Every structure is written in C-alpha cells, then in structure tokens.
Amino acid sequence: MSAAELLGQIADVGRDARRGGYSRHVFDEPERELRTWFVERAQRLGLGVETDRNGNLWAWWGSPGPEAVVTGSHLDSVPGGGAFDGPLGVASALDAVESLQTKGFRPAKPVAVVVFAEEEGGRFGLPCLGSRLMTGTVDADWVRGLRDPDGVTFAEAVAAAGLDAGGVGADPDRLGLIGQFVELHVEQGSGLIDLGSPVAVGSTVIAHGRWRFSFSGQGNHAGATRLADRVDPMLPAAETVLAVRRLAQGRDDARATVGRLVPTPGGTNVIASTVDLWLDARVPGVETPALVEEIAVAARDAAEGEGCELIISRESYSGDVVFDEPLRRALGEWLGAPPELPTGAGHDAAILAGFVPSAMLYVRNPTGISHAPDEFAEEADVAAGARALAEVLERLAK
Structure with missing residues (x-):
C-alpha cells in the first residue's frame, strides 16, 4: 500500500473542529488510535512490533540486533497541525519496507520502523520527548512530573497507557541497536519549491x-x-x-x-x-x-x-546540528544528487545525531506552510519520497 493510501486511512483521526487540521497528542485518544493503526499495518508486513520503556513503538523486519538500519518519524501533532508532519515519515517507511519485500529484497542487517512519542511537545511541552528520554538528554524524574493542560502528569499518562512510569529514562541498550537512522519528513518551508525538486537531503538544523x-x-x-x-x-x-x-x-x-x-x-x-x-x-x-x-x-x-x-x-x-557527513554524501550519490537543505524545524533525527549517524530526507511542500492545516504534499512527491527512502534502506541494509 502506498504512503498516500496509508495517509488516507488515517485522514479522519484526530480532526480538530475548532482549530482546523489535526490535534493528536501523546497517549490521547487520537494518538492511541494511530498507534493501533501502525501496529496493525506493521504486522500485516510481518514486522515484529514492540513498545520500548519510553513509549516509542518499534516494528522490526528481522530480529532486533545491533547495527540496525532504522527509519520512521512520529504520529503526534501540534494543536491544529497538518496531515503530513510526522505521519508522512511513518507511512513512507511502511511503504518502503513493503516495496522492498515485494521485489524480494532480504536485508542483511535488521531494519526497524520507529514511531517516536511526543515529538511536537503538544501535550507536555517538551519536543522530541521520546528520543530525548531514550538518549538520556533529559532528566527522567523531571519529565515524569511534567503536567498537561488538564493537570495530568506524564507519569500518570504513561501508566494509563499501560506502561511502567518508573522505567522511563535513558535506554542505552535500545540506542545501541541503531547503526544508522534516516527520517523522512515533509519540508516545513518553501526551499524545494524554489529548487524545483521533489526530495532533498537534510544538512543542518538550527539551534x-x-x-x-x-x-x-x-x-x-x-x-x-x-x-x-x-x-x-x-x-x-x-x-x-x-x-x-x-x-x-x-x-x-x-x-x-x-x-x-x-x-x-x-x-x-x-x-x-x-x-x-x-x-x-x-x-x-x-x-x-x-x-x-x-x-x-x-x-x-x-x-x-x-x-x-x-x-x-x-x-x-x-544547539546547531550538522547531520553525519559520510551518510549525507552517500544519500546524495544514491539518489542522484538531490539538493541539500538546512532547516529551522526540530526533529528526532537531530536528537539522535549526537549519538548515531543520522540523516533527513525532505519531501516538497507546495504551500510552504507547516504546523497548520494548509500543510500539503502532492501524491507524486509523496511517492518520490517513499522511493528515495526505499533506495536508502536497501543500500544501508545490504
């Protein structure tokens, strides 16, 4: 199933009648529905799904192990956000895995699709919460005490989701499995409009x-x-x-x-x-x-x-993040020298970049608007992004 078709399956989940767009926040009803959807779609591809100690979802193609090739993004949104910010990366990862399976590719390394928790900080105010917790770049006790607008603590929300709030925090064993991480995301700006390209490789993230x-x-x-x-x-x-x-x-x-x-x-x-x-x-x-x-x-x-x-x-x-130069150079060679783009938007890949070789792929947004209902990506560009991600995964997992 294509990434565009997968996005169509969740197009009605978490619609915000007051703000427009979507409001999907970690462990709330719409986000839980999206998690269920992801698990079902991953299992249909024969992937083994698990939830780590910080609420991040992992779908494994092959047995979990070191030097894994990992891709994915997030399913949560800002209040009244667009349909593509986060879910495009998840849907494209599932599309890429399915296309590789269809062509008979067998990865020599484990491949995983990850859904990080609370990337936007829409509920508890801390962006990239799942990746920050996993890497130990934020104090777990402080995070457990964070409260949402209704006064619910993160610890209470974690417990309500069926997870152990006491286990939240640095996860070096999980982090140690990642050989390379590549995140695909809709561009949150107009760079690719100006460059006339459907896909770009990320270069830096502004502090x-x-x-x-x-x-x-x-x-x-x-x-x-x-x-x-x-x-x-x-x-x-x-x-x-x-x-x-x-x-x-x-x-x-x-x-x-x-x-x-x-x-x-x-x-x-x-x-x-x-x-x-x-x-x-x-x-x-x-x-x-x-x-x-x-x-x-x-x-x-x-x-x-x-x-x-x-x-x-x-x-x-x-601080400023510069994505791994050898990995960036390899992506450019494999994908026919697409442009490189800096961004002012934060991503889980930028958190992981301090620990493992990480890269970003961006898909053109013809409106140049993000974090708002007018965020968009053409179906042809979505398909081009998924093909690019599949090419990268195949090269890395050989």
Missing part, C-alpha cells in the same frame, strides 16, 4: 529552544479597580511579545515566536493574577541564548514597571 515567562501581579475586578491601582501582568506580557519581534529582527536569520499565552483565571471581566507565555527562539550558531537574554532583560524591565514579578524557566534547548 532552538523553548522558555516559559511567568508574570505575577494582582488579580482584581475589571470594573471596580482604577487603572492607577492595578498590578496587571498582562501589560508586561504584551510588551514582551512585542520585544520578541523587535529584538529578533536585529539578528541575522533569527526566528522568535510567542505562540501561546495563558492568563489566569482567564475571565473577560477579571484582571489576571498571572500570565504565562512561551517563547520559541531559534538562531543559527551559538546566539540563541544571547537573544533570549536580551528578551529577558526587556521582560524584566516591563514587569518591574508594572510592579509584577517574573520567573523565567528554560524548558528545552538544542
């Missing part, structure tokens, strides 16, 4: 991180409290949002975004007692923390001017 700014003031009545008597955290929060754009524009190729702002208690006729906002900042090289510090200075000044308190906490950070 990026997420920070939480928590402003505290005095909750009060919107009608009975004079302006001069207010300690309103919404004002420094609003000034910070404007500062983010202003300060990011002063640095070459910087991207900084406030995509989420939560006032408490959130009533229309209530002066908020607290306002939390989340900053996503990405600057090539080593300048991301410096940009964030500039924003923090502006936020502190704004908070002080309103008589508010401010706490800033870093939730995640990854």
